[in-house]
Every structure is written in structure tokens, then in C-alpha cells.
Amino acid sequence: MSKTILITGTSSGYGKATAKHFLLNGWNVIAAMRRPDLDAFDGESGRLRIVPLDVTDDQSIAALIEAAGSVDVLVNNAGIGGVGAFEAMPMSLIRQLIETNTIGVMAMCQAIIPQMRLRRSGAIVNVTSSVTLGEFPLAAAYTASKQAVEGFSGSLAHELGYFGVRVKLVEPGYAPTTRFGANAIVPVADLLPGEYAEFAGPILEAFAKPALTTRESDVAEAVWAAVHDTAGQLRFPAGSDAVALAEAR
Template sequence: MKTVLITGCSSGYGLETARRFHAEGWSVIATMRSPRHDILPNSKRLRLLALDVTDPDSVSAAIAESGPIDALVNNAGIGVVGAFEATPMSHIRKVFDTNTFGVMAMTQAVIPQFRARRSGVVVNVTSSVTLASMPLAAAYTASKTAITGFTGSLAHELAAFDIRVKLVEPGYAPTTRFAHNTTMRVEDLIPEAYAEFAAPIFAQFAAPSLVTTEADVAEAVWQAANDLSGQLHFPAGDDAVALAQAG
């Protein structure tokens, strides 16, 4: 039985991905900052662990408690929507701490065991903003684009040890309530000078022509984790696939 550790499982992509791997017969270690036992099935193949990817001690403790794993899914992330001019640098640093440095910390923590066994896969969940930049998301886009470069480089570096590294690029999923998992309100980040510019963008968010579902992302993560080819990019959702094809 294979084991996967997934970060950010309290809702959205992470929760659905945990359910998918469990349904496929894997042992699942679902992590989140404050574990909730009411959102996942009661099963001997499923463990919930407290994990804050921005806390080095929490990362070390979670990896030690997890034991050997076959796959790491770096899904934990936070969003920010707003004019870059109005986004405090303190908040931008928080976004990078989770979306960029948190991914790097988790990956660095599991590489030794993967390298020793000469097997394992790291799946990093980024965003379709890395395929086509969108306005009012500069800090978020930068944090996710950094992981695209990181993943591509690391894939070459770890191939010598038969460790696979993959990217899943979800499109826009309205049900994930993007940017609501931070302490900054969207309305605080749209100064009056940007109101006219932002209005049609938010209207498009409210009525998108193509959307991504949590199931789309879980499927892409599942495919990436089990892919034995050299494929690096796995767009998730019709909108992300369209962007990748147009790319």
C-alpha cells in the first residue's frame, strides 16, 4: 500500500485530493493547521496531522510522525487579490512564506528518504496564472511562478535518484473562495483609483465562461503522482487546459 502526504487538506483541492487517493486505496496523511475530523472518512488508511508549512518545527515534526511516504502533494496555499500598490509587503511575505517557501521546506524535508529509497514523487500545485498572467494578482502570481521554476529545475536534479517532480496547474475554481483564506479583505486592496479598472475583472470572476472543480484538480494530482513519463505540467480544469494549449 502506497502512502501520500497532502498539505492544506482542510478544504478545496487538498480535501478532494485526500478523498481521491483514499478512494484509490492509498494510505493518506491529510495535513492542515487545525485538524478537523468531521471532513474525511473514518478509516485506518487515513491520518490527520497538524502542520503549518511556514513553521520549520512543524514541518520536521510532521515528517517524523508520518514515517515513510511514497508521494508528497504540496497543495497548501493562500491567495491575494488586489492592486499591488495597495498590498502591504508584510502580506506579500506571508503569501510567499506559504506558497513558495512552504513548498520548498516540505520538499527539502522528504528528499532524503526518497533519495535513500531511490523512489518517490513530489507534486506541486500551482495555478493557471503561471500559464497566463491575470491582473490584480501580482504577488500571488509571483509566488506561484517561483514554484514553476523551482519544480522544473528540481525535476532535473532529482531524476538521477529516480525521484519524480510534477506540476499541477489548476484553473479558476469559484467554489474554493480564492483569497478568502487570508486576513486581508479584497476590498481593502482596491483603492478608489483602481475601482473602474477592477470592476469588469470582478464581473468576469463572478460569471466565468470556463471553471475548474476540486474534482478536476484531484484527478490531475492523481495522474501526476502516478505518471512515470517525463511530463512535468498537468493543467487542471477546462480553462487551464485551454490556456496551456494556447500557450
């Protein structure tokens, strides 16, 4: 029988590409997104279910887990971006980053663990970012939200390994084709006081034209590799830029 994978944040970008990759390889896919778009996977297999999910809402998570039934793999991909000078970022926005990127991952894990523990099988893949491999300026709060997931996942991997449940990390680089910028909680320009203009200019120019980038398919393939790894590897950098950072580190 086909296995079932639940992926959060599938309306676009890495999440959508990962969902399509698993569908093409015969899996049942539960594609979760904040605002369900029935046209997001137009013409895809009947093995696909598109469902609503807000990872910051406990009731939304509980309803999804109950409706999902048996899940073999959870991929925590949902997240929001935040780029700008740290001193200019309101604490309300920092809390929003942590609530979505960090607490949301933890909440999804806590909701799915009981069934995997009882079966003594399953895998959880937490998608972070290449900022965990090489710290970048103008992304302090965002980096903190992703670094927290790295530490959490490393500890959880030991904790759940006793029950036969595997925990993995996929660390994507930057893909200009994704909606990361569109999903930023505040436009970058609004978080760059004039005093930062000289410092930030070259950084943002390099960010606009990166020497190395990540393709959406790179992330889908890294998730696939993570799901099927039984050798104990925890981290899976995805994309040429992420791999370069990992090697340098």
C-alpha cells in the first residue's frame, strides 16, 4: 500500500515541489496550507488531499491530525520570512516569526508523535534554512527562529529514535523563484532605517543576484533522501549554495 506524507506550507515553493515529487513517486500526499487553493495542483493524482492548516492555531492542528488518519511522514515546511535591521523590527513581528517558524513546528511534531510512537515507525522532516549554516546580516530574528528548530530537531532525533521514529533536517538555500519575499511579514524597506543604507546596499544587491542558488527540485529531492535515510544522517543541505555553506562550515 502507498504511504502517506503530510506536508505543511504547500501553496507554493519548496512545499509544493515536494508534494509533487512524492505524488510522482506513488505516495499519498496531504498538502496543508493556510488558504487552500484547489487549483494549486491542477490535474494531479487522486492520491492528493488539499487541507487547511494554520500552524499557529492549536485547534487547526488538532482538526487536521484527526482528519488525516495514519501518517507515515510529516514534513514541516510552513514558514514566514523576516529581513531587515534587528533594531527596527517590532517585538510583535519577532514573536510572529517565532510563533510560526519555531512553535508551529514544535506543535505539529507534538501532535503527530503519539501515532508514530505507537506504531514505532515514521519520520519527521523539519525544513529550516541555509542561514543555519552561515549566519547572514539583516536576518537575526529569522535566523533565531530557524536555529531553534535545528537544536530542537537534534534533541528530538535522540528522543524518538528509541521508538523507531526518525527526525531529519533539510536546510534549503535561496531560490529566487520561491515566494519567500512575498511571504515576508514586513517589506524589507520598512525595516531598514537610513543609518543602515550604506551597510545594507551591497548585501541586498548580492542577495538579488546570488552566485549560487537553490532549485525547488533540490529541496524536494533532499526531503526524499531524508525520508528514506536509515543511516542516521541528521542534516541534509539542499541546493548548491547550501551545500557550499555546509562544506565551508
